[in-house]
Amino acid sequence: MTKPRAVLFDVFGTLVDWRGSIHAGLAAFGAAQGITADWLGITDAWRGAYKPSMNAVRTGALPWTNLDDLHRGALVELLPEFGVRALAAAQIDELVGLWHKLTPWPDSVAGLNALKSQVVVGSLSNGHVALQVALAKHTGFAWDMIFGADIFGHYKPDPQVYLGACKFLGLVPGQVMLVAAHNEDLAAARALGLQTGFIKRPMEFGSPDERARPNQDWEVVADSVLDLAGKL
Amino acid sequence: MTKPRAVLFDVFGTLVDWRGSIHAGLAAFGAAQGITADWLGITDAWRGAYKPSMNAVRTGALPWTNLDDLHRGALVELLPEFGVRALAAAQIDELVGLWHKLTPWPDSVAGLNALKSQVVVGSLSNGHVALQVALAKHTGFAWDMIFGADIFGHYKPDPQVYLGACKFLGLVPGQVMLVAAHNEDLAAARALGLQTGFIKRPMEFGSPDERARPNQDWEVVADSVLDLAGKL
Numbered sequence: 001m002t003k004p005r006a007v008l009f010d011v012f013g014t015l016v017d018w019r020g021s022i023h024a025g026l027a028a029f030g031a032a033q034g035i036t037a038d039w040l041g042i043t044d045a046w047r048g049a050y051k052p053s054m055n056a057v058r059t060g061a062l063p064w065t066n067l068d069d070l071h072r073g074a075l076v077e078l079l080p081e082f083g084v085r086a087l088a089a090a091q092i093d094e095l096v097g098l099w100h101k102l103t104p105w106p107d108s109v110a111g112l113n114a115l116k117s118q119v120v121v122g123s124l125s126n127g128h129v130a131l132q133v134a135l136a137k138h139t140g141f142a143w144d145m146i147f148g149a150d151i152f153g154h155y156k157p158d159p160q161v162y163l164g165a166c167k168f169l170g171l172v173p174g175q176v177m178l179v180a181a182h183n184e185d186l187a188a189a190r191a192l193g194l195q196t197g198f199i200k201r202p203m204e205f206g207s208p209d210e211r212a213r214p215n216q217d218w219e220v221v222a223d224s225v226l227d228l229a230g231k232l
Numbered sequence: 233m234t235k236p237r238a239v240l241f242d243v244f245g246t247l248v249d250w251r252g253s254i255h256a257g258l259a260a261f262g263a264a265q266g267i268t269a270d271w272l273g274i275t276d277a278w279r280g281a282y283k284p285s286m287n288a289v290r291t292g293a294l295p296w297t298n299l300d301d302l303h304r305g306a307l308v309e310l311l312p313e314f315g316v317r318a319l320a321a322a323q324i325d326e327l328v329g330l331w332h333k334l335t336p337w338p339d340s341v342a343g344l345n346a347l348k349s350q351v352v353v354g355s356l357s358n359g360h361v362a363l364q365v366a367l368a369k370h371t372g373f374a375w376d377m378i379f380g381a382d383i384f385g386h387y388k389p390d391p392q393v394y395l396g397a398c399k400f401l402g403l404v405p406g407q408v409m410l411v412a413a414h415n416e417d418l419a420a421a422r423a424l425g426l427q428t429g430f431i432k433r434p435m436e437f438g439s440p441d442e443r444a445r446p447n448q449d450w451e452v453v454a455d456s457v458l459d460l461a462g463k464l
Contacts, residue, residue, distance in 0.1 A: 133376050
Protein backbone atom coordinates (compact mmCIF):
# COMPACT_ATOMS: atom_id res chain seq x y z
CA MET A 1 0.00 0.00 0.00
CA THR A 2 1.32 3.43 -0.95
CA LYS A 3 -0.06 6.23 1.14
CA PRO A 4 -3.05 7.80 -0.66
CA ARG A 5 -3.04 11.48 -1.54
CA ALA A 6 -6.78 11.75 -0.94
CA VAL A 7 -9.17 9.79 1.27
CA LEU A 8 -12.84 9.87 0.31
CA PHE A 9 -15.58 8.81 2.69
CA ASP A 10 -18.94 7.24 2.36
CA VAL A 11 -21.15 9.08 4.84
CA PHE A 12 -24.43 7.32 5.77
CA GLY A 13 -23.55 4.55 8.19
CA THR A 14 -19.81 5.12 7.83
CA LEU A 15 -19.60 8.52 9.53
CA VAL A 16 -23.12 9.07 10.88
CA ASP A 17 -25.63 6.93 12.75
CA TRP A 18 -28.56 7.32 10.37
CA ARG A 19 -30.68 4.70 12.14
CA GLY A 20 -30.46 6.15 15.63
CA SER A 21 -30.87 9.69 14.32
CA ILE A 22 -33.85 9.03 12.07
CA HIS A 23 -35.57 6.92 14.72
CA ALA A 24 -35.11 9.66 17.32
CA GLY A 25 -36.30 12.33 14.91
CA LEU A 26 -39.38 10.39 13.87
CA ALA A 27 -40.25 9.55 17.47
CA ALA A 28 -39.89 13.20 18.50
CA PHE A 29 -42.12 14.21 15.61
CA GLY A 30 -44.68 11.62 16.62
CA ALA A 31 -44.67 12.79 20.22
CA ALA A 32 -45.07 16.43 19.18
CA GLN A 33 -47.92 15.56 16.79
CA GLY A 34 -49.61 13.00 19.02
CA ILE A 35 -49.04 10.21 16.49
CA THR A 36 -48.23 6.75 17.77
CA ALA A 37 -46.49 4.39 15.34
CA ASP A 38 -43.71 1.85 14.99
CA TRP A 39 -41.12 4.55 14.32
CA LEU A 40 -38.20 2.13 14.34
CA GLY A 41 -39.98 -0.04 11.80
CA ILE A 42 -40.63 3.03 9.67
CA THR A 43 -36.94 3.97 9.97
CA ASP A 44 -35.81 0.59 8.69
CA ALA A 45 -38.43 0.52 5.94
CA TRP A 46 -37.42 4.04 4.86
CA ARG A 47 -33.78 3.02 4.61
CA GLY A 48 -34.88 -0.19 2.93
CA ALA A 49 -36.34 1.87 0.09
CA TYR A 50 -32.99 3.64 -0.41
CA LYS A 51 -31.25 1.24 -2.77
CA PRO A 52 -34.30 0.31 -4.86
CA SER A 53 -35.09 4.00 -5.36
CA MET A 54 -31.51 4.81 -6.39
CA ASN A 55 -31.49 1.81 -8.66
CA ALA A 56 -34.51 3.24 -10.46
CA VAL A 57 -32.31 6.26 -11.26
CA ARG A 58 -29.26 4.13 -12.04
CA THR A 59 -31.16 2.01 -14.56
CA GLY A 60 -32.78 5.03 -16.17
CA ALA A 61 -36.32 4.17 -15.03
CA LEU A 62 -36.29 7.57 -13.26
CA PRO A 63 -34.52 10.72 -14.48
CA TRP A 64 -31.95 12.25 -12.14
CA THR A 65 -33.66 12.63 -8.74
CA ASN A 66 -31.83 13.73 -5.63
CA LEU A 67 -31.96 11.98 -2.28
CA ASP A 68 -34.44 14.43 -0.73
CA ASP A 69 -36.92 13.64 -3.47
CA LEU A 70 -36.26 9.89 -3.28
CA HIS A 71 -36.69 10.05 0.51
CA ARG A 72 -39.91 12.03 0.12
CA GLY A 73 -41.40 9.59 -2.36
CA ALA A 74 -40.49 6.57 -0.26
CA LEU A 75 -41.86 8.07 2.96
CA VAL A 76 -45.18 9.05 1.43
CA GLU A 77 -45.52 5.50 0.15
CA LEU A 78 -44.65 3.68 3.35
CA LEU A 79 -46.43 5.75 6.01
CA PRO A 80 -49.89 4.32 5.21
CA GLU A 81 -48.41 0.82 5.37
CA PHE A 82 -47.55 1.64 8.99
CA GLY A 83 -51.01 3.06 9.67
CA VAL A 84 -49.87 6.70 9.85
CA ARG A 85 -52.47 9.13 8.51
CA ALA A 86 -51.58 11.40 5.61
CA LEU A 87 -49.25 14.20 6.64
CA ALA A 88 -49.14 17.74 5.30
CA ALA A 89 -46.46 18.55 2.74
CA ALA A 90 -44.61 20.73 5.27
CA GLN A 91 -44.55 17.82 7.72
CA ILE A 92 -43.16 15.48 5.08
CA ASP A 93 -40.51 18.11 4.27
CA GLU A 94 -39.63 18.33 7.96
CA LEU A 95 -39.12 14.56 8.13
CA VAL A 96 -37.12 14.48 4.89
CA GLY A 97 -34.92 17.15 6.47
CA LEU A 98 -33.98 14.73 9.26
CA TRP A 99 -31.44 13.28 6.79
CA HIS A 100 -29.64 16.65 6.85
CA LYS A 101 -29.19 16.46 10.64
CA LEU A 102 -27.79 13.03 11.39
CA THR A 103 -25.59 12.41 14.40
CA PRO A 104 -21.95 11.42 13.77
CA TRP A 105 -20.41 8.35 15.31
CA PRO A 106 -18.30 9.53 18.27
CA ASP A 107 -14.96 9.21 16.45
CA SER A 108 -15.92 10.75 13.09
CA VAL A 109 -15.16 14.43 13.62
CA ALA A 110 -11.87 13.87 15.41
CA GLY A 111 -10.85 11.24 12.88
CA LEU A 112 -11.48 13.47 9.88
CA ASN A 113 -9.54 16.27 11.54
CA ALA A 114 -6.61 13.95 12.21
CA LEU A 115 -6.57 12.82 8.58
CA LYS A 116 -6.94 16.33 7.22
CA SER A 117 -3.46 17.30 8.32
CA GLN A 118 -2.02 14.46 6.23
CA VAL A 119 -4.14 14.14 3.09
CA VAL A 120 -7.05 15.63 1.18
CA VAL A 121 -10.24 14.50 2.90
CA GLY A 122 -13.46 14.47 0.93
CA SER A 123 -16.90 12.99 0.99
CA LEU A 124 -18.12 10.62 -1.70
CA SER A 125 -21.72 10.12 -0.76
CA ASN A 126 -24.97 9.48 -2.53
CA GLY A 127 -26.26 12.59 -0.77
CA HIS A 128 -26.51 15.66 -2.96
CA VAL A 129 -24.43 18.77 -2.36
CA ALA A 130 -27.13 20.69 -0.45
CA LEU A 131 -27.78 17.77 1.90
CA GLN A 132 -24.09 17.25 2.51
CA VAL A 133 -23.35 20.93 3.10
CA ALA A 134 -26.14 21.02 5.69
CA LEU A 135 -24.93 17.79 7.26
CA ALA A 136 -21.36 19.09 7.50
CA LYS A 137 -22.62 22.27 9.20
CA HIS A 138 -24.61 20.11 11.62
CA THR A 139 -21.86 17.61 12.42
CA GLY A 140 -18.72 19.70 12.06
CA PHE A 141 -17.19 17.52 9.34
CA ALA A 142 -14.33 19.71 8.05
CA TRP A 143 -14.24 18.48 4.47
CA ASP A 144 -11.61 19.63 2.02
CA MET A 145 -14.13 18.81 -0.70
CA ILE A 146 -17.69 17.56 -0.85
CA PHE A 147 -18.54 15.32 -3.76
CA GLY A 148 -22.31 15.10 -4.07
CA ALA A 149 -24.02 12.60 -6.31
CA ASP A 150 -25.64 15.49 -8.20
CA ILE A 151 -22.20 16.66 -9.34
CA PHE A 152 -21.94 13.43 -11.29
CA GLY A 153 -25.62 12.82 -12.05
CA HIS A 154 -24.96 9.26 -10.89
CA TYR A 155 -25.30 7.20 -7.74
CA LYS A 156 -22.73 4.82 -6.36
CA PRO A 157 -21.83 2.17 -7.32
CA ASP A 158 -21.87 3.70 -10.81
CA PRO A 159 -18.22 4.10 -11.90
CA GLN A 160 -18.77 7.73 -12.92
CA VAL A 161 -18.89 8.68 -9.24
CA TYR A 162 -15.56 7.13 -8.17
CA LEU A 163 -13.68 8.02 -11.34
CA GLY A 164 -15.24 11.47 -11.53
CA ALA A 165 -14.00 12.33 -8.04
CA CYS A 166 -10.46 11.17 -8.89
CA LYS A 167 -10.50 13.30 -12.01
CA PHE A 168 -11.71 16.40 -10.15
CA LEU A 169 -8.85 15.92 -7.69
CA GLY A 170 -6.31 15.54 -10.50
CA LEU A 171 -5.34 12.12 -9.17
CA VAL A 172 -5.26 8.64 -10.62
CA PRO A 173 -7.44 6.05 -8.83
CA GLY A 174 -4.44 4.41 -7.14
CA GLN A 175 -3.72 7.68 -5.34
CA VAL A 176 -7.19 7.76 -3.80
CA MET A 177 -8.69 5.63 -1.01
CA LEU A 178 -12.40 5.11 -0.53
CA VAL A 179 -13.44 4.49 3.06
CA ALA A 180 -16.78 2.91 3.83
CA ALA A 181 -18.51 0.57 6.26
CA HIS A 182 -19.95 -1.32 3.29
CA ASN A 183 -18.23 -4.07 1.35
CA GLU A 184 -20.13 -3.44 -1.91
CA ASP A 185 -19.08 0.22 -2.04
CA LEU A 186 -15.45 -0.78 -1.57
CA ALA A 187 -15.72 -3.56 -4.13
CA ALA A 188 -16.90 -1.06 -6.75
CA ALA A 189 -14.03 1.29 -5.88
CA ARG A 190 -11.42 -1.49 -5.92
CA ALA A 191 -12.60 -2.68 -9.33
CA LEU A 192 -11.74 0.79 -10.65
CA GLY A 193 -8.29 0.88 -9.07
CA LEU A 194 -8.94 2.89 -5.92
CA GLN A 195 -7.48 1.86 -2.59
CA THR A 196 -10.00 0.79 0.03
CA GLY A 197 -10.53 1.21 3.76
CA PHE A 198 -13.21 -0.62 5.73
CA ILE A 199 -14.56 0.80 8.97
CA LYS A 200 -16.50 -1.54 11.20
CA ARG A 201 -19.82 -0.06 12.26
CA PRO A 202 -21.50 -3.00 13.97
CA MET A 203 -24.38 -0.86 15.23
CA GLU A 204 -25.35 0.66 11.87
CA PHE A 205 -28.37 -1.62 11.55
CA GLY A 206 -29.01 -1.87 15.28
CA SER A 207 -27.12 -5.06 16.04
CA PRO A 208 -23.94 -6.65 14.70
CA ASP A 209 -24.42 -8.78 11.60
CA GLU A 210 -22.63 -10.07 8.53
CA ARG A 211 -22.69 -6.66 6.81
CA ALA A 212 -20.39 -5.17 9.44
CA ARG A 213 -17.56 -7.59 8.66
CA PRO A 214 -14.99 -7.11 5.88
CA ASN A 215 -15.43 -9.73 3.15
CA GLN A 216 -12.22 -8.92 1.21
CA ASP A 217 -8.65 -8.04 2.10
CA TRP A 218 -9.23 -4.28 2.00
CA GLU A 219 -6.00 -2.25 2.25
CA VAL A 220 -7.06 -1.01 5.68
CA VAL A 221 -9.60 -2.39 8.13
CA ALA A 222 -10.28 -0.14 11.10
CA ASP A 223 -12.54 0.17 14.10
CA SER A 224 -13.00 3.92 13.73
CA VAL A 225 -11.90 6.90 11.63
CA LEU A 226 -9.27 7.67 14.26
CA ASP A 227 -7.99 4.12 14.01
CA LEU A 228 -7.86 4.46 10.21
CA ALA A 229 -5.97 7.76 10.47
CA GLY A 230 -3.42 6.06 12.68
CA LYS A 231 -2.98 3.21 10.23
CA LEU A 232 -2.33 5.45 7.20
CA MET B 233 -31.46 43.40 1.27
CA THR B 234 -32.54 40.13 2.87
CA LYS B 235 -29.74 38.25 4.54
CA PRO B 236 -28.36 35.66 2.11
CA ARG B 237 -28.36 31.97 3.04
CA ALA B 238 -25.09 31.40 1.19
CA VAL B 239 -22.19 33.69 0.34
CA LEU B 240 -19.99 32.65 -2.57
CA PHE B 241 -16.57 34.15 -3.16
CA ASP B 242 -14.46 34.91 -6.13
CA VAL B 243 -10.93 33.92 -5.14
CA PHE B 244 -8.13 35.37 -7.30
CA GLY B 245 -7.70 38.99 -6.27
CA THR B 246 -10.68 38.92 -3.93
CA LEU B 247 -9.24 36.57 -1.28
CA VAL B 248 -5.64 36.09 -2.38
CA ASP B 249 -2.89 38.36 -3.60
CA TRP B 250 -2.08 36.60 -6.85
CA ARG B 251 0.25 39.34 -8.09
CA GLY B 252 2.50 39.50 -5.06
CA SER B 253 2.52 35.72 -4.72
CA ILE B 254 3.28 34.93 -8.35
CA HIS B 255 5.93 37.63 -8.55
CA ALA B 256 7.62 36.30 -5.42
CA GLY B 257 7.43 32.73 -6.68
CA LEU B 258 8.84 33.58 -10.11
CA ALA B 259 11.62 35.67 -8.61
CA ALA B 260 12.55 32.86 -6.21
CA PHE B 261 12.60 30.42 -9.12
CA GLY B 262 14.79 32.79 -11.13
CA ALA B 263 17.21 33.20 -8.25
CA ALA B 264 17.43 29.44 -7.72
CA GLN B 265 17.97 28.81 -11.44
CA GLY B 266 20.25 31.77 -12.06
CA ILE B 267 17.79 33.32 -14.50
CA THR B 268 17.45 37.08 -14.56
CA ALA B 269 14.25 38.48 -16.05
CA ASP B 270 11.51 41.03 -15.56
CA TRP B 271 9.53 38.73 -13.28
CA LEU B 272 6.96 41.37 -12.41
CA GLY B 273 6.37 42.03 -16.09
CA ILE B 274 5.99 38.30 -16.66
CA THR B 275 3.53 38.13 -13.75
CA ASP B 276 1.33 40.83 -15.27
CA ALA B 277 1.57 39.38 -18.77
CA TRP B 278 0.70 35.94 -17.42
CA ARG B 279 -2.39 37.30 -15.71
CA GLY B 280 -3.11 39.34 -18.82
CA ALA B 281 -3.48 36.12 -20.79
CA TYR B 282 -6.07 34.84 -18.29
CA LYS B 283 -9.24 36.31 -19.73
CA PRO B 284 -8.40 35.82 -23.41
CA SER B 285 -7.54 32.19 -22.74
CA MET B 286 -10.78 31.57 -20.83
CA ASN B 287 -12.69 33.36 -23.54
CA ALA B 288 -11.31 30.87 -26.06
CA VAL B 289 -13.01 28.17 -23.96
CA ARG B 290 -16.16 30.24 -23.43
CA THR B 291 -16.63 30.83 -27.16
CA GLY B 292 -15.96 27.20 -28.02
CA ALA B 293 -12.66 27.91 -29.83
CA LEU B 294 -11.05 25.57 -27.26
CA PRO B 295 -12.68 22.51 -25.67
CA TRP B 296 -12.91 22.49 -21.88
CA THR B 297 -9.43 23.25 -20.55
CA ASN B 298 -8.68 23.81 -16.89
CA LEU B 299 -6.75 26.72 -15.47
CA ASP B 300 -3.51 24.78 -15.00
CA ASP B 301 -3.47 24.00 -18.70
CA LEU B 302 -4.43 27.54 -19.69
CA HIS B 303 -1.69 28.86 -17.40
CA ARG B 304 0.81 26.42 -18.87
CA GLY B 305 0.02 27.40 -22.45
CA ALA B 306 0.19 31.10 -21.71
CA LEU B 307 3.49 30.84 -19.83
CA VAL B 308 5.20 28.83 -22.54
CA GLU B 309 4.11 31.45 -25.04
CA LEU B 310 5.19 34.53 -23.13
CA LEU B 311 8.54 33.47 -21.64
CA PRO B 312 10.44 33.90 -24.94
CA GLU B 313 8.88 37.35 -25.30
CA PHE B 314 10.64 38.20 -22.04
CA GLY B 315 13.89 36.68 -23.18
CA VAL B 316 13.71 33.66 -20.90
CA ARG B 317 15.23 30.52 -22.39
CA ALA B 318 13.08 27.44 -22.84
CA LEU B 319 12.39 25.67 -19.55
CA ALA B 320 11.99 21.97 -18.90
CA ALA B 321 8.46 20.61 -18.60
CA ALA B 322 8.97 19.98 -14.88
CA GLN B 323 10.02 23.59 -14.40
CA ILE B 324 6.95 24.83 -16.21
CA ASP B 325 4.82 22.56 -14.02
CA GLU B 326 6.50 23.99 -10.93
CA LEU B 327 5.64 27.52 -12.03
CA VAL B 328 2.06 26.59 -12.96
CA GLY B 329 1.79 25.18 -9.44
CA LEU B 330 2.46 28.64 -7.98
CA TRP B 331 -1.24 29.34 -8.61
CA HIS B 332 -2.05 26.61 -6.06
CA LYS B 333 -0.03 28.37 -3.35
CA LEU B 334 -1.15 31.99 -3.38
CA THR B 335 -1.03 34.11 -0.24
CA PRO B 336 -4.34 35.31 1.22
CA TRP B 337 -5.00 38.95 1.98
CA PRO B 338 -4.57 39.41 5.75
CA ASP B 339 -8.32 39.49 6.50
CA SER B 340 -9.46 36.58 4.30
CA VAL B 341 -9.13 33.59 6.63
CA ALA B 342 -10.61 35.33 9.66
CA GLY B 343 -13.37 36.85 7.55
CA LEU B 344 -14.45 33.52 6.09
CA ASN B 345 -14.43 31.96 9.55
CA ALA B 346 -16.61 34.77 10.89
CA LEU B 347 -19.10 34.33 8.05
CA LYS B 348 -19.13 30.57 8.35
CA SER B 349 -20.94 30.68 11.66
CA GLN B 350 -23.79 32.61 10.03
CA VAL B 351 -24.20 31.29 6.48
CA VAL B 352 -22.96 28.72 4.00
CA VAL B 353 -19.61 29.94 2.67
CA GLY B 354 -18.43 28.68 -0.68
CA SER B 355 -15.98 29.49 -3.42
CA LEU B 356 -17.13 30.36 -6.92
CA SER B 357 -13.87 30.63 -8.79
CA ASN B 358 -12.60 29.96 -12.27
CA GLY B 359 -10.06 27.70 -10.64
CA HIS B 360 -10.76 24.00 -10.98
CA VAL B 361 -11.48 21.75 -8.01
CA ALA B 362 -7.92 20.39 -7.67
CA LEU B 363 -6.40 23.88 -7.72
CA GLN B 364 -8.90 25.16 -5.19
CA VAL B 365 -8.53 22.20 -2.85
CA ALA B 366 -4.76 22.74 -2.85
CA LEU B 367 -5.19 26.48 -2.36
CA ALA B 368 -7.56 25.95 0.56
CA LYS B 369 -5.05 23.60 2.20
CA HIS B 370 -2.33 26.20 1.68
CA THR B 371 -4.30 29.21 2.91
CA GLY B 372 -6.60 27.68 5.51
CA PHE B 373 -9.81 28.76 3.78
CA ALA B 374 -12.47 26.71 5.63
CA TRP B 375 -14.98 26.38 2.79
CA ASP B 376 -18.34 24.75 3.32
CA MET B 377 -18.26 24.01 -0.40
CA ILE B 378 -15.83 24.49 -3.26
CA PHE B 379 -17.37 25.20 -6.63
CA GLY B 380 -14.74 24.71 -9.30
CA ALA B 381 -15.25 25.77 -12.89
CA ASP B 382 -14.74 22.15 -13.96
CA ILE B 383 -17.91 21.17 -12.08
CA PHE B 384 -19.83 23.32 -14.52
CA GLY B 385 -17.59 22.98 -17.58
CA HIS B 386 -17.92 26.76 -17.86
CA TYR B 387 -15.99 29.84 -16.84
CA LYS B 388 -17.45 32.95 -15.27
CA PRO B 389 -19.13 35.08 -16.44
CA ASP B 390 -21.08 32.27 -18.14
CA PRO B 391 -24.48 32.06 -16.38
CA GLN B 392 -24.16 28.29 -15.94
CA VAL B 393 -21.60 28.91 -13.19
CA TYR B 394 -23.69 31.25 -11.01
CA LEU B 395 -26.99 29.45 -11.55
CA GLY B 396 -25.39 26.03 -11.25
CA ALA B 397 -23.99 26.86 -7.81
CA CYS B 398 -27.40 28.11 -6.61
CA LYS B 399 -29.02 24.91 -7.83
CA PHE B 400 -26.45 22.69 -6.11
CA LEU B 401 -27.14 24.57 -2.87
CA GLY B 402 -30.90 24.15 -3.28
CA LEU B 403 -31.33 27.94 -3.19
CA VAL B 404 -32.84 30.51 -5.52
CA PRO B 405 -30.45 33.23 -6.76
CA GLY B 406 -31.91 35.86 -4.43
CA GLN B 407 -30.83 33.76 -1.44
CA VAL B 408 -27.20 33.77 -2.59
CA MET B 409 -24.63 36.57 -2.56
CA LEU B 410 -21.59 36.66 -4.79
CA VAL B 411 -18.64 38.52 -3.31
CA ALA B 412 -15.83 39.76 -5.57
CA ALA B 413 -13.37 42.57 -6.01
CA HIS B 414 -14.43 42.83 -9.65
CA ASN B 415 -17.40 44.79 -10.97
CA GLU B 416 -17.89 42.61 -14.06
CA ASP B 417 -18.21 39.42 -11.99
CA LEU B 418 -20.83 41.07 -9.80
CA ALA B 419 -22.69 42.50 -12.80
CA ALA B 420 -23.04 39.00 -14.27
CA ALA B 421 -24.31 37.68 -10.92
CA ARG B 422 -26.76 40.55 -10.44
CA ALA B 423 -28.20 40.08 -13.92
CA LEU B 424 -29.14 36.55 -12.83
CA GLY B 425 -30.76 37.65 -9.57
CA LEU B 426 -27.95 37.01 -7.08
CA GLN B 427 -27.12 39.52 -4.38
CA THR B 428 -23.73 41.17 -4.66
CA GLY B 429 -20.92 42.22 -2.37
CA PHE B 430 -17.91 44.25 -3.50
CA ILE B 431 -14.63 44.08 -1.62
CA LYS B 432 -12.10 46.79 -2.32
CA ARG B 433 -8.68 45.36 -3.12
CA PRO B 434 -6.77 48.45 -4.24
CA MET B 435 -3.46 46.58 -4.34
CA GLU B 436 -4.61 43.71 -6.56
CA PHE B 437 -2.86 45.16 -9.59
CA GLY B 438 -0.06 46.79 -7.64
CA SER B 439 -1.50 50.26 -7.25
CA PRO B 440 -5.02 51.64 -6.77
CA ASP B 441 -6.93 52.22 -9.99
CA GLU B 442 -10.44 52.44 -11.41
CA ARG B 443 -10.95 48.67 -11.21
CA ALA B 444 -10.81 48.74 -7.41
CA ARG B 445 -13.83 51.03 -7.12
CA PRO B 446 -17.46 49.86 -7.17
CA ASN B 447 -19.26 51.05 -10.30
CA GLN B 448 -22.79 50.03 -9.24
CA ASP B 449 -24.81 50.16 -6.03
CA TRP B 450 -23.86 46.65 -4.94
CA GLU B 451 -25.84 45.42 -1.91
CA VAL B 452 -22.68 45.53 0.20
CA VAL B 453 -19.42 47.39 -0.34
CA ALA B 454 -16.69 46.46 2.11
CA ASP B 455 -13.02 47.04 2.80
CA SER B 456 -12.34 43.43 3.79
CA VAL B 457 -14.04 40.07 4.31
CA LEU B 458 -14.27 40.84 8.02
CA ASP B 459 -15.95 44.16 7.21
CA LEU B 460 -18.38 42.32 4.91
CA ALA B 461 -19.15 39.76 7.63
CA GLY B 462 -19.97 42.58 9.99
CA LYS B 463 -22.29 44.20 7.48
CA LEU B 464 -24.33 41.05 6.82
